[in-house]
Amino acid sequence: MRTRLDRWLPRAAAGALVAAIVAVVLVVTLSGHDQPSAAGSLPRGQAFSATWSLSPSSHLFGDTVHMRVEATVDRRRLDPRLLGLEAPLKPYEQIGPRRRTQRDLGHYTQVVYRIDLRCVSSDCVASIGAIRRLHLEPARLVYRGQPPPGGVKPIKYTWPVILVFSRLDPADLAARARGVTPFGQNPNRISKQPLPPWHVDVSLAPVSYSVRPDNAFWVAIAGALLLVGAAGLLLRPYLPAATFLRRHRREPGPLERALAAVESARASGPQEHERKALELLGTELVRSGDVQLAESARALAWSRPAPPEPALTTALALDVRKLIEQRSNGQGA
Numbered sequence: 001m002r003t004r005l006d007r008w009l010p011r012a013a014a015g016a017l018v019a020a021i022v023a024v025v026l027v028v029t030l031s032g033h034d035q036p037s038a039a040g041s042l043p044r045g046q047a048f049s050a051t052w053s054l055s056p057s058s059h060l061f062g063d064t065v066h067m068r069v070e071a072t073v074d075r076r077r078l079d080p081r082l083l084g085l086e087a088p089l090k091p092y093e094q095i096g097p098r099r100r101t102q103r104d105l106g107h108y109t110q111v112v113y114r115i116d117l118r119c120v121s122s123d124c125v126a127s128i129g130a131i132r133r134l135h136l137e138p139a140r141l142v143y144r145g146q147p148p149p150g151g152v153k154p155i156k157y158t159w160p161v162i163l164v165f166s167r168l169d170p171a172d173l174a175a176r177a178r179g180v181t182p183f184g185q186n187p188n189r190i191s192k193q194p195l196p197p198w199h200v201d202v203s204l205a206p207v208s209y210s211v212r213p214d215n216a217f218w219v220a221i222a223g224a225l226l227l228v229g230a231a232g233l234l235l236r237p238y239l240p241a242a243t244f245l246r247r248h249r250r251e252p253g254p255l256e257r258a259l260a261a262v263e264s265a266r267a268s269g270p271q272e273h274e275r276k277a278l279e280l281l282g283t284e285l286v287r288s289g290d291v292q293l294a295e296s297a298r299a300l301a302w303s304r305p306a307p308p309e310p311a312l313t314t315a316l317a318l319d320v321r322k323l324i325e326q327r328s329n330g331q332g333a
Contacts, residue, residue: 017235020228024221042108047148048073048083050141050155058163061125065092065162067115071141072108078152080109082145087115088137091123119164126166134162258284259320262313271307278308281320288327293319 042049050071059065067087073080080102099114119134126132142154211219252260258281265273278301285294296316300308 017228017232020231024224024228027221027224042072042074046074047077047152048141048143048155050157052139052157052159054136054159054162057160058165060165060167062118062120062167064095065117067113067117069113069139069141071111071113073111074107075104075109076107077148078143079145080111082143083111084142084144085113085139086142087113087139089115089117090137091121091134092117092119092136093121124164126164128166128168130166132164134164135159136162253324255281255284255288255320256324259317259324263317266308266310266313274308274313275301278313281316285320288323290323293323 048071050069053066053068055066055068056063069085069087071083073083095116095118100111101114102109102111104110124132124134136159138156138158140154140156143152258277261277262274262281265277278297282294282297282301285291285297293316296312300312300316303309
């Protein structure tokens with residue numbers, strides 16, 4: 001039982017270590033955390049495509065609106081650097097610079113435009129308690145380089161309607177004009193021009209991380225590799241040596257050595273050497289239990305006056321070789 005355990009434990013340890021390394025490699029290879037969402041999804045025959053978004057689609061007066069255009073370009077047909085965005089912004093005004101980023105994945109490139117907008121002019125003011133609908137002019141993605149055969153059509157997009165709400169509540173204004181407070185009526189606070197109850201945006205703040213997800217991913221991978229290395233050090237006494245992976249060459253048995261001596265002596269030439277080798281082969285055949293082949297080997301060894309017949313010696317060697325293969329089943333005789 002102990003011998004079997006000693007034989008299989010190194011194999012199990014090596015297999016577990018290899019499986020751990022393969023698992024880490026597969027996680028890194030198959031992870032899609034850094035893949036552009038639209039990359040590789042171009043319709044057949046189309047050089048580039050785009051997705052468009054305005055958020056939020058409804059907001060209070062003076063809030064910031066974020067415009068995002070994400071394009072996927074086939075670099076085999078177009079140069080992504082020559083792709084341009086034409087986006088009229090009125091009545092909004094751009095806040096800060098227009099941001100353009102791109103990254104490659106295979107034969108495709110993801111190009112992303114980001115623009116922050118805000119409107120504080122009278123064109124965006126909604127009446128108290130009312131909603132104002134704003135329309136942006138359509139935007140276009142155009143290719144400004146030399147078009148490939150067949151041409152490249154610009155992509156035009158019509159933005160959805162944006163709803164703008166007033167920050168003033170008519171009910172609150174009327175209540176304050178009558179001197180109504182959260183604690184009841186207060187005649188001393190009656191005013192014909194009450195302080196406007198400004199609305200504030202109570203939406204959640206943008207997501208922030210103490211450690212970015214991408215950094216956490218690679219730190220986790222590094223930790224996994226360290227754990228695999230530590231496991232390898234701990235299992236080192238149980239792991240097989242490098243020679244474990246090589247095929248062990250078995251030692252030939254006595255019968256095989258005797259047969260090899262016959263073949264070598266027959267090739268070298270001297271009759272006495274061949275006769276002695278045949279006698280040795282006959283002795284080993286007797287020990288192995290094949291008396292018939294043993295008698296044939298001894299008859300050839302002491303045939304007089306002619307030397308051992310080469311054809312008969314060759315036939316005997318073939319018969320002995322078959323005997324060795326049958327008895328050893330490929331593991332030696």
